[in-house]
Amino acid sequence: MTDTAATAQPADPAADTLRMNMIQAINSALDLMMDRDPDVVVMGEDVGYFGGVFRATAGLQAKYGKTRVFDTPITECGIIGVAVGMGAYGLRPVPEIQFADYIYPALDQLVSEAARLRYRSAGEFIAPMTVRSPFGGGIFGGQTHSQSPEGIFTHVSGVKTVIPSTPYDAKGLLIASIEDNDPVIFFEPKRIYNGPFNGHWDRPAENWSKHPGGAVPEGYYRIPLGKAAIVRPGEALTILAYGTMVHVCRAVVEDAGVDAEIIDLRTLVPLDIETIEESVKKTGRCMIVHEATRTSGFGAELSALVQERCFYHLEAPIERVTGFDTPYPHSLEWAYFPGPVRIGQALKKIMSNA
Structure with missing residues (x-):
């Protein structure tokens, strides 16, 4: 695979689309990339049989098996450390950190290993890993389930930071992130996981889980990183x-x-x-x-x-x-x-x- 900027490919406007919320779009991107590339693996706490706390990985283990979609111990440092090794070996891991608030124990692996591996090895090794994590508030998760730590990662040279705002962007950006040869932090705003709230942006909406979402192509497309x-x-x-x-x-x-x-x-x-x-x-x-x-x-x-x-x-x-x-x-x-x-x-x- 090549870097994102070299192979940017927009969606075919004539392609078949489905109405998806962001969770469904993320699941679609993971499913598509696992089908296209046997080196793509998904790992994290409860991502396998349970399908993730927000159901973003639902059905993937049943389809691709326990060696490509597997649960990990509750050790964020270990999750990211293993992903760094996988990437250096030639795989394309997509580790999930269950909430962005839990990512801090993994900072040393992300900053000292993943971000520096390509430079430190003069390009001999890379860390093509995409770290997915829900971030931000909106679910009354309190201090340990609601933080927005994106500013920390924008300070780290060698790491890319991606935040989608729509189901369409979530799928296209996630595909581009997985194909990228550098580590990507992919923060998913859980307040709009199931679609933008209708109307009241100053308080929770009762129908947030029933929002119809947006039109997302069923097939492959990618949105280049670095384009607003x-x-x-x-x-x-x-x-x-x-x-x-x-x-x-x-x-x-x-x-x-x-x-x-x-x-x-x-x-x-x-x-x-x-x-x-x-x-x-x-x-x-x-x-x-x-x-x-x-x-x-x-x-x-x-x-x-x-x-x-x-x-x-x-x-x-x-x-x-x-x-x-x-x-x-x-x-x-x-x-x-x-x-x-x-x-x-x-x-x-x-x-x-x-």
């Missing part, structure tokens, strides 16, 4: 977001009637800075929205990049709307999220600057 998507064109303001926040921002902007251009980053590393720069130079304003805590969040890096590249085009200070710098609140998580009130206030502030 303009999900809503506009002229007055650029909004940078990813994951769940893409949907929140879109709902708020359309309700407020602001002519904002919303960019779904899709991959944080590699970052599509060219699309960002072109948009901000056009609109003259930039707002950044993410669920993670504010201090040292990825929004700080985005703000610095926009300032460096677009300073003379800016007509107002860059605004950030983020999670708070507090331990993750269990019962108050819907107040913790950037929602309609705080995003709306930021919209008024940035648009009031002439």
Whole structure:
């Protein structure tokens, strides 16, 4: 297999599609890649017989056997360490970390081994592994099931960080990640696992598990890593977001009637800075929205990049709307999220600057 950038292949617009939520799209990508490539293996806690705590790997062990889809002990460091060895040996492991909050014991393996293996061996060995993990809040999981640690991994040279916001993107980006020859952290926003909530982005929706999802091709397609998507064109303001926040921002902007251009980053590393720069130079304003805590969040890096590249085009200070710098609140998580009130206030502030 070759690196993602060399073989980017969009979906065939005439291909048969099914309505899938994000869980189904992820399962479809794993199924397809395991069928295409016998070197792809899936591993993690409860991913086999049970099919994963969110059912993303349901049915795969029955189809491909226990040697290609297997359960592991509860040892994240061990899971990732074994995956590094598998990748160096020639396999393409897709380990699942059950919740992103549990990934910290594996940091040493990810940072010291996976991220550096290609460079340290002068290209003799690679670590073509895709670490899947649900992240973020929305299920009242409390402090140990709701964190957004993406900023940690964007700091690590040699690791790519991917966050989809739709079922279509989830499948195409996951396929590209599995085919990539470098380690990829693939964070899945569990708040929209079963589809974007209808209407109320400031509180849980009763029908979240019944959302019809989106149209996803049944077959093979891939979305290249490092290419953002303009999900809503506009002229007055650029909004940078990813994951769940893409949907929140879109709902708020359309309700407020602001002519904002919303960019779904899709991959944080590699970052599509060219699309960002072109948009901000056009609109003259930039707002950044993410669920993670504010201090040292990825929004700080985005703000610095926009300032460096677009300073003379800016007509107002860059605004950030983020999670708070507090331990993750269990019962108050819907107040913790950037929602309609705080995003709306930021919209008024940035648009009031002439």
